[in-house]
Each structure stands twice: as C-alpha cells, then as structure tokens.
Amino acid sequence: MHFTGLLPVRPVAILSRTSLSLLAASAALVSLPARAVDPFAIKDIRIEGLQRTEAGTVFASLPFRVGDNYNDDKGAAALRALFATGLFKDVRIEVEGRVVVVVVQERAIIASVDFTGTHEFDRDTLIKALKDVGVGEGQPFDRALADRAEQELKRQYLTRSLYGAEVVTTITPIERNRVNVTFAVTEGGVARIDEIRITGNQAFSEGTLLGEMDLTTGGLMSWYTKSDRYSRVKLNADLETLRAFYLNRGYLEFNVESTQVAISADKQRITVTIQIKEGQRYTVTGVKLGGDYLGKDEEFKSLVSIEPGEPYRAEAVASTQKAFTDRFGLFGYAFARIEAIPQIDRNTGRVVVLLNADPGRRVYVRRINVSGNTRTRDEVVRREFRQFESAWYDGQRIKLSRDRVDRLGYFSEVDVETNEVPGALDQVDLTFTVKEKPTGSLMLGANFSSADKLSFSASVKQDNVFGSGNYLGVEFNTSKSNRTLVFSTVDPYFTNDGVSRAFDIYYRTSKPLNSQGESYELATPGVALRFGVPYSEYDTVFVGIGAESTRIKSASALPENYFRLRSTYGNSTSAVPLTLGWQRDGRDSALVPNAGRYQRVNLEWGIAGDTRYLKSNYQFQQYFPLTKKYTLGLNAEFGYGKGLFGREYPIFKNFYGGGLGTVRAFDQNSLGPVDVTGAYIGGNRRMNLNAEFYVPFPGVGNDRTLRIFGYADAGNVWREGESLRDSEANPIRVSAGIGLSWVSPVGPLKLSWGVPVRYARTDRIQRFQFQIGTAF
Structure with missing residues (x-):
C-alpha cells in the first residue's frame, strides 16, 4: 500500500516552494480516507532518489523514527x-x-550564473544582488x-535610470x-531628467x-556627475536639502506637499514636479530651558547657539541639542x-524655543566589547580607547575612542553601540563593531609631470602587519630629478604610552639643472x-637621529660651491642630523579640503660629521568654506x-623654489641664486605664499x-647675505593664474x-x- 503527497500533474513544478508544500499537504490529507494506512510499528525506514543531499x-526532517508508530497524520507531517x-x-x-519508503526527487542545483549584455554593472555586483534573493551557484x-x-x-x-532594461x-x-x-540583458538607453519643476515657492x-x-x-x-539620472534615493535627499534650506531661514512650517515623477512613453525622459508649502517665516525672540x-x-x-532676533535656524537648534547631550554625557548621563519645542505665535511671526531636558540616570561602563576584528588583534583596538571599563560613562571620551580607532585606517566601518545591562x-556595556578592510597595497604606477617628464614608481606597503598595527613598506621612484629607494617600518605603540x-x-x-641644460x-x-x-589627542612631536653621506657625482659645469665643497671634504661628505618636528592636522579632508587648518614644523640639526648646520x-594651511560651493x-x-661653528651651510641642504608647490608659472626649481656657471643652486632661505579660490567645475553641481x-603665488629663494625685501637682483617673484x-x-x-606678474x-x-599625485 502507498499514498502520494502530490497530485500527478507536472505543471505543479513551476509553483513556489510555499505553494508546493501546501498542495502536497492538502493532497495527502484528501487522499487519506481512500487510502488510509492502518497504524503500525516501523521496522525500517528507507530513502530512495538521493543524488547530492x-x-x-x-532523517532529521522526518517526525518519526524506527520503532515509532506510523499513521496517516505522521505521513502528512513528513511531507510538509x-x-x-x-x-x-x-x-x-x-x-x-512495516517498512516506510521515502521516495524523493531532488531539485536541480545551480551550477553557474552568467550574464550577457551587461555594461552598466560589473559581474560581481550583480552576483551579490542575486544572492540576496536566493539565486547563486550551489543553491x-x-x-x-x-x-x-x-x-x-x-x-x-532602475537605480541607474535605465527604465527600459x-x-x-x-x-x-x-x-x-x-x-x-543565464540572464540576457538588454540595457536600453538611460532615462534622463528633462525637467524639474518646483511649485508653491514665493520667498525664493x-x-x-x-x-x-x-x-x-x-x-x-553630466557625463561625469550623472546628476541628470533620476534616483528615488537622490530625490529624497534633495527634498531633505530643501527642507533644511527653509528651516534654516525661519520657515518652521515648511512642508513638501507632493512629488510627482512622470516618464515618457519611450522611457527616455523624466519630469519631476515638487509641490511645496513654505508657510510663515518666524523670528526667534527667546530661548528657555526646561526640565532638569x-x-x-x-x-x-x-x-546655546540659537540667537534671539535672528530667523529660526534648525541647524542652530540641532547644534544646541547635540551640545547639551554631549555635556550630559560628560557627567555620566548616557541617555x-x-x-526642542518651538512655541510659535502666528499672529506676530515670533517663536520662543523651549529646550526641555531629561537627563535620565547616571551610569558607568561595565564592559567594553570588540567585535568584527577577524585579523587585527584586540589590543590594537583597545589601546586606542579613552573610555575605560568600570568608569563613569563619558560621551566625549567614547566619541574620541571611536575616532581614534577609525583613524587607524584598518577598518572600513567603526560603530559604537550602548546597551543597558x-x-x-x-550600568551599560559598550560594543565597538569594526569591519576589516585590506591594509596592504601593491602599487605599480607611472607619473608624468611637466618638470620630470615620465617617471615610474612602485611600492609594497602593509599598514597592519599580521594584525599587529605595525607598518612595513618598500618604495622607489624613478623621477628624472629625484630618485628614491626607501625601506621603512613603524611601530605606533613602541611604548605603552603611545x-x-x-x-x-x-x-x-637628485639632479639640479643648470642654465645650459646640463646636470650634476x-x-x-x-x-x-x-x-x-x-x-x-591632536598633536604629536617627532624626534629622531640619522646618519647619511652625500657624494658628488660631477658632470660638466659643476657649480663653484660644489667644487669648493669637494676640494674641502672630498667627493663624499658625512652628516649626523638630529631631527625635531611637530604636526597638527585639523583639515576635514587631505585630498579635497574645504575647512580646517594644518600646521607642521621640522628642525634638522647637523650635530656630527663633516658638516654643522x-x-x-x-608650513601653515587654512581653508575657509565661504559657501557650500566656494572655498x-x-x-x-x-x-x-x-x-654652525664657523662652517658654511652645506649647499646640498639648500631650499629650491619655482614650479608646483612653490611659485607657479616659473620653471621647476629655477628661482633663487644662480652660480657663475649658470647652475640653479637654491639658497638657505625660502618663502612661499599661496592663495587659491576654488569653485565647482561648471556642470558638476556640489561635487568637490x-x-x-x-x-596667486609669491615667494623666492635667497642665499646668505641677501635681503628678502631690498634685493634688486633677486626680488620676490609673483604669479597668478587658473x-x-x-x-x-x-591619483590627485x-x-x-x-603668468608671471613680477619677474x-x-x-x-x-x-x-x-x-599627478600631488596636493596643494
């Protein structure tokens, strides 16, 4: 005797998994009265039809075992x-x-997933997207x-505005x-925004x-920014931008009434209509504190950064709320x-902002957990913490701890979660969750500059060797005027104090150039x-010592100063420099800074060897964000x-000027004193003053x-004895341009x-x- 769990209709195979289960169970239950099985003790269970499973x-899915009593209900449960x-x-x-035979027919397994006709996405991106919906190799x-x-x-x-795909x-x-x-894709053309309309605006x-x-x-x-490609995510972000724009100008009751997106019949043109309601503009007349x-x-x-007499600004309110929350955090109040409750008067257009505070309860940190560091050692993360276990909760120290872990550069994401015990x-527990990222790099590159022409560079670097947090690197550069081979290692925590x-x-x-085009x-x-x-937390002092030897490889037209140096010390000159430095970087970005300050000081003292110097x-940099777009x-x-000590300043330690990084529009390293042989030998003093006014490239919007x-640049290089201001032979050079x-x-x-303005x-x-590869 037997009963079947499926009706013998082959199209059932195209139904979903849920439909199959329900149909099988229903069919089994319907057939039971006609093919009922008398209960019996199971002597054996046999499985037939398995190929891979x-x-x-x-056996783990069956609701019965050998020796159990078998009946129709257990059979239906087994099918489900x-x-x-x-x-x-x-x-x-x-x-x-008394033997139960389970006959199965396995579903096919996906051996491979492939795509044809895809140009907008790379294969890995699409593979990941399909895995999220359950389609992938081996499934x-x-x-x-x-x-x-x-x-x-x-x-x-659709996220790339390809509506006809x-x-x-x-x-x-x-x-x-x-x-x-295999998925054959016909991408079609990109649907571009043909028109954006905003209605209901009166003030702006x-x-x-x-x-x-x-x-x-x-x-x-637009080919670069893709700003004319419609995206719901981008539109929502723009709506929030509009909301912030109005709320920061006093329009407390601003609202986006509706957004309509219409696409043409050929799916190539999109029209976006935004209906807004500005409401009344409100002026702040006072700020009150309420609560504890x-x-x-x-x-x-x-x-409080909210200014009475000024229009209501949501940014100032949010900034004040954050400052209050952070200050409560300093006292251990984590929650x-x-x-902020605006008390508005529509008749007069005035608003009083009530800031109501509830500090909650004071807590201390019981335990700090670290998760996600599959490669980096726990101690590498924990030594950056400024919030300690069994100490009062301190929001500022927790933020500083998160920032310090993030600045390590070993993780793509660093999050902190506060959990009640x-x-x-x-008591609370803190969990620092990190996401590892590759910290090693192998770089092979070619650079081209107007000064050095074509040069090659390569480097092998590992910022986190074996998860220890140590740096190891080898790099070289084949520039025409400056060639370098460097082996470096850094232990950021040589001592427990950091x-x-x-x-x-x-x-x-290095090969400085003379006026005849010959070099030494x-x-x-x-x-x-x-x-x-x-x-x-933001300043570091550097101190070091080194030993080096400078050898002069002469060519024709060797400068007189180098000839005299070689006559005094021979072809090779030794030095033992002691270095001292300080650095603070407060810029918002090293590549595209918009605000902040950067300072560094370097001192090099030749304390031993042939030279004493x-x-x-x-260097000082300051960036001012004049508006959202201009810097x-x-x-x-x-x-x-x-x-020092009666010895000449070594000429091979001279400063050079001219070109990118100093005074533009003049040839690289061509400013300053010139030897009697016509060689540009630099000088012992240098000054550079640079100003740059940045604006977005036309058509790129807010892309920085x-x-x-x-x-506008100004500066020069001077030798010993020359005046920086009064020298007629070597005045300050000035240039300007775009x-x-x-x-x-x-790379950057x-x-x-x-054009040179003063020359x-x-x-x-x-x-x-x-x-390529240089900054300001």
Whole structure:
C-alpha cells in the first residue's frame, strides 16, 4: 500500500516552494480516507532518489523514527517537513509491510550564473544582488526564484535610470541534475531628467531652490556627475536639502506637499514636479530651558547657539541639542533627552524655543566589547580607547575612542553601540563593531609631470602587519630629478604610552639643472631613527637621529660651491642630523579640503660629521568654506638654514623654489641664486605664499572632486647675505593664474596655467604646469 503527497500533474513544478508544500499537504490529507494506512510499528525506514543531499538531512526532517508508530497524520507531517527544506520538487511516501519508503526527487542545483549584455554593472555586483534573493551557484533552482532574480536585476537598473532594461532568463540543464542560469540583458538607453519643476515657492526663486539640489536637468559635465539620472534615493535627499534650506531661514512650517515623477512613453525622459508649502517665516525672540539641568543651568546656557532676533535656524537648534547631550554625557548621563519645542505665535511671526531636558540616570561602563576584528588583534583596538571599563560613562571620551580607532585606517566601518545591562539600572556595556578592510597595497604606477617628464614608481606597503598595527613598506621612484629607494617600518605603540618608533633606510639622488641644460648628481644613502611622542589627542612631536653621506657625482659645469665643497671634504661628505618636528592636522579632508587648518614644523640639526648646520621649515594651511560651493585656501611656508661653528651651510641642504608647490608659472626649481656657471643652486632661505579660490567645475553641481581655481603665488629663494625685501637682483617673484583640481582614478591631478606678474628678465618661465599625485 502507498499514498502520494502530490497530485500527478507536472505543471505543479513551476509553483513556489510555499505553494508546493501546501498542495502536497492538502493532497495527502484528501487522499487519506481512500487510502488510509492502518497504524503500525516501523521496522525500517528507507530513502530512495538521493543524488547530492545527505540521508541525514532527510532523517532529521522526518517526525518519526524506527520503532515509532506510523499513521496517516505522521505521513502528512513528513511531507510538509521535507518540502519545507526546499531541496525537493517531488516527495512520495510508500509503505511496504512495516517498512516506510521515502521516495524523493531532488531539485536541480545551480551550477553557474552568467550574464550577457551587461555594461552598466560589473559581474560581481550583480552576483551579490542575486544572492540576496536566493539565486547563486550551489543553491537549489526554483523557477519562482528565477523570476524574482529577473525583477531584482531590473530593480538594479532602475537605480541607474535605465527604465527600459529587459531581462530574459535561459535555463540549461546539464549532467547530475544541475542547471546553468543565464540572464540576457538588454540595457536600453538611460532615462534622463528633462525637467524639474518646483511649485508653491514665493520667498525664493525656483532657480535658487534648484541650485540646492544635486539632481539636475543635465549640462556640460553630466557625463561625469550623472546628476541628470533620476534616483528615488537622490530625490529624497534633495527634498531633505530643501527642507533644511527653509528651516534654516525661519520657515518652521515648511512642508513638501507632493512629488510627482512622470516618464515618457519611450522611457527616455523624466519630469519631476515638487509641490511645496513654505508657510510663515518666524523670528526667534527667546530661548528657555526646561526640565532638569543638574543645577548647572548657567553652564548649559553658555552652549546655546540659537540667537534671539535672528530667523529660526534648525541647524542652530540641532547644534544646541547635540551640545547639551554631549555635556550630559560628560557627567555620566548616557541617555539624556533634549526636546526642542518651538512655541510659535502666528499672529506676530515670533517663536520662543523651549529646550526641555531629561537627563535620565547616571551610569558607568561595565564592559567594553570588540567585535568584527577577524585579523587585527584586540589590543590594537583597545589601546586606542579613552573610555575605560568600570568608569563613569563619558560621551566625549567614547566619541574620541571611536575616532581614534577609525583613524587607524584598518577598518572600513567603526560603530559604537550602548546597551543597558539587564537588572542593573546604573550600568551599560559598550560594543565597538569594526569591519576589516585590506591594509596592504601593491602599487605599480607611472607619473608624468611637466618638470620630470615620465617617471615610474612602485611600492609594497602593509599598514597592519599580521594584525599587529605595525607598518612595513618598500618604495622607489624613478623621477628624472629625484630618485628614491626607501625601506621603512613603524611601530605606533613602541611604548605603552603611545610613543611610536620609525626606522628608515634610504638612498636618494637628485639632479639640479643648470642654465645650459646640463646636470650634476648628488647621491645620499642614509639611515634614520625617529620617535613620535603624542602630547595631546591632536598633536604629536617627532624626534629622531640619522646618519647619511652625500657624494658628488660631477658632470660638466659643476657649480663653484660644489667644487669648493669637494676640494674641502672630498667627493663624499658625512652628516649626523638630529631631527625635531611637530604636526597638527585639523583639515576635514587631505585630498579635497574645504575647512580646517594644518600646521607642521621640522628642525634638522647637523650635530656630527663633516658638516654643522641647522635647517628649519614651517608650513601653515587654512581653508575657509565661504559657501557650500566656494572655498578659499591659504598656504604659507618658510624655510631657513644656517651653518654652525664657523662652517658654511652645506649647499646640498639648500631650499629650491619655482614650479608646483612653490611659485607657479616659473620653471621647476629655477628661482633663487644662480652660480657663475649658470647652475640653479637654491639658497638657505625660502618663502612661499599661496592663495587659491576654488569653485565647482561648471556642470558638476556640489561635487568637490572636480574643481577649478584661481591662484596667486609669491615667494623666492635667497642665499646668505641677501635681503628678502631690498634685493634688486633677486626680488620676490609673483604669479597668478587658473587651474584644475581633480581627484582622478589614478591619483590627485593638478593643472595650472599662469603668468608671471613680477619677474626678472633672466627667469625661466613655464606657464602651463601639471602633476599627478600631488596636493596643494
């Protein structure tokens, strides 16, 4: 006797897994009255039809075992359980005496997933998207899942404004009950925004509001920014931008009434209509504190950034709330709530902001957990913590701890979660969750600059060797004028107090150019040991010592000073430099800074060897965000060197000027004193003053990776005895021009074209200059 769990209709195979299970159970229950099985004790259970699935998987799903009593209810339950695994497209249970035979037909397994006609996405991106809906190599094949995969692919293309994309799925059976799945994609053309309309605006023009949005109707640089491609995510972000724009100008009751997106019949043009309601503009007449401020009302009042008499600004309110929350966190109140309640008077257009505080309860940190660091050692993360276990909760120290872990550069994500401890009202646990990222790099590259022409560079670097947090690197550069081979290692925690130790072995050569186009070469092998001592969370002092030898490889037209140096010390000159430095970087970005300040000081003192000298350099940078789109950058750099104990300042330690990084529009390293042989030998003093005004490249909107700038440079190099102001023979050089700054896929690119404003007749002028891989 037997009964079947499926009706003998083959089209059932195209139903979803859920439908199969319900149909099987229903069919079994319906057939039971006609083919009822008398209960019996199971003597044996046999499985038939398995090809890949382990028998244990089937046995684990069965609701009965050998020796149990078998009946119709248990048979139906077994069918439901086996179909629920998703591994089988057909299941039957047959009874032979006291033996239960489970006959299964496995679903096909996906052997491969392939794509044709895809250009907008790379294969890995699409593979990941399909895995999220259950379609991937090694997974059971289900036609319903394939349909879901088609819809997911179309959804991916919708995010790129390819509304006409079509997907056709081809299933190819192969041996051992496997299938190859191929998705043929016809991407079609990109649907571009043809028009954006904003209605209901009265206080601000439509052009002003459209200028705040990232979505545009296209322009000269739309191929780069893709700002004319519609995306719901981008539109939502723009709506929030509009909301913030109005709320920061006093329009408390601003609202987006509706958004309508219409697409043309050919799916190539999109029209976006945004209906807004501005409401009334409100002016702040006062700020009141309510709730519990721990008796420190005056202290909290000093944190208020809301200005009475000014229009209501949501940014100022949010900033004040955050400042209050952070201040409560300093006192151990991890769950303080600050509610801003605008008390508006529509008749007068005035508003009083009530800041109501509920500090909650004071807590201390019981335990700090670290998760996600599969490679980096726990101690590498924990030594960056400034919040400690069994100490009062301190929001500022927790934020600083998170920032320090993030600045390590070993993780792509760093999150901190605060969890209450069950049964303890005054305790919390912190969990730092990190996501590892590759910290090693192998770089092979070619650079081209107007000064050095074509040069090659390569490096092998590992910022986190064996998860220890140590740095190890080897790099070289084949520039025409400066060649370098460097081996470096850095231990950022040489001591438990955070003192770092760095060790360098290097070999550098330089070829300064003379006026006849001939060059001479200086070769400098050396070693250096330096330590970095943090004396605050943002400042580090560096101290080190090294040993180097400079050898003069003469060519024709060797400068007189080098000839005299070689006559005094021979072809090789030794030095033991002691270095001292300080650095603070407060810029918001190293590549495309918009705000902040950067400072560094370097001192080099030759304390032993053939030469005795002191070389110093100071650099200061400041960036001012004039508006959301415009930035002013200022840079100043001063260098000074002097010979000590009656010895001349070594000429191979001279400063050079001219070209990118100093005074543009003049040839690289061509400023300053000129030897009697016509060689540009530099000087012991240097000054550079630079100003750059950045504006977005036309058509790129708010994208800061591509900007144009106007610049003005001033500076020069002087030898010992020359006056910086009064020298008629060597005055300060001035230039001005325009340029392009682009964070390109191959590195930061900077191009400039300028004209000398103040120059000498003998100066070497180079109006167009560029370089890849350099910054301001």
